[in-house]
Amino acid sequence: MSERTDREAGSDFMPKFDDKGLLTAVVVDHATQAVLMVGFMDAEALAATRETGLAHFHSRSRGKLWQKGETSGHVLRVERIFVDCDQDALVLSCTPAGPTCHTGAPSCFYRELVGDVLQPVKT
Template sequence: MVSPADSTRETGTTFLPKFDEKGLLSAVVQDVETGRILMVAFMDAEAIEATQETGIAHFHSRSRGKLWKKGETSGNVLRVEEILVDCDQDALVLRCRPAGPTCHTGATSCFYRKLEKGVLQPVKP
């Protein structure tokens, strides 16, 4: 049986993000023009708020334990065009317009390799 709180979260119009025990939820970043998945990161309440206020993707850096504006040093920011929320509000898809390569390696996407028969192979652009 679905509780009233779950029903509100799953079918209502109120944004009620469902964070994990560390206060985080997953965020998939997708290129709004190509549909290509660019990266996966984590967001906390502060990152969601900063993203909505600025229109630039912000995340929670687990390694640094703080707010992280994507592209703050490289200039390769992600301009958020749309935020999709999954059914139970514990994951987001940020449909973005990247200002340059998304991956810290300089690749367009962090998903630049595929697994084939146990070996990583480059993804063709």
Template sequence: MGDTTERETGSRFMPKFDDKGLLTAVVVHHETRAVLMVGFMDQVALDATRETGLAHFHSRSRGKLWQKGETSGHVLRVQSILVDCDQDALVLSCIPAGPTCHTGVPSCFYRVLDDGALQPVKS
């Protein structure tokens, strides 16, 4: 089986990182399925996440590994990891230990684009 066929239809985990060594990771709430945040993972972050059960990401601005909640305590406990068809994006199903967004709200997606302006999402 070729790499493409194996990656797309096989059972072997073969993450496909981009030219910067990253892949996209979308975080959803394990119970509500609400989108909480989007981050980027390199191999180190992916390995740390799998080893600890806590979500780790690659900080593009700082150029280093960071564990979500390492300073706030608002960690993301990973329950499962979904892998897309060509293995270049992940969905982390997590239980958050507090707000996910650095602004203090549950989700980083708290605004909606409405007629060209950002409005708060109505619950």
């Protein structure tokens, strides 16, 4: 089998990081499946997440590892990790310990584009 076939059809976890060493991680609420946030993981963040059960990401702005909620206490407990077909993106199904967004909103996706205007998402 080729590496592509192994990655797409095999059972081995073979994360495919981009040229910056990152892969996309979409976080959804384990109970509701609502999208909470999108982050980026490097090998270190992925390993820390798997080891601790708490979501870790690579901060592109700070250039370092960070645990979601490390200062606020609003951690994301990882319940399941889903891997896409070519293993370059993950969905983390998480139980949040408070608001996910740094603004205090439950989700970073609290606005909807309606025409050319951002409107608050109605829950």
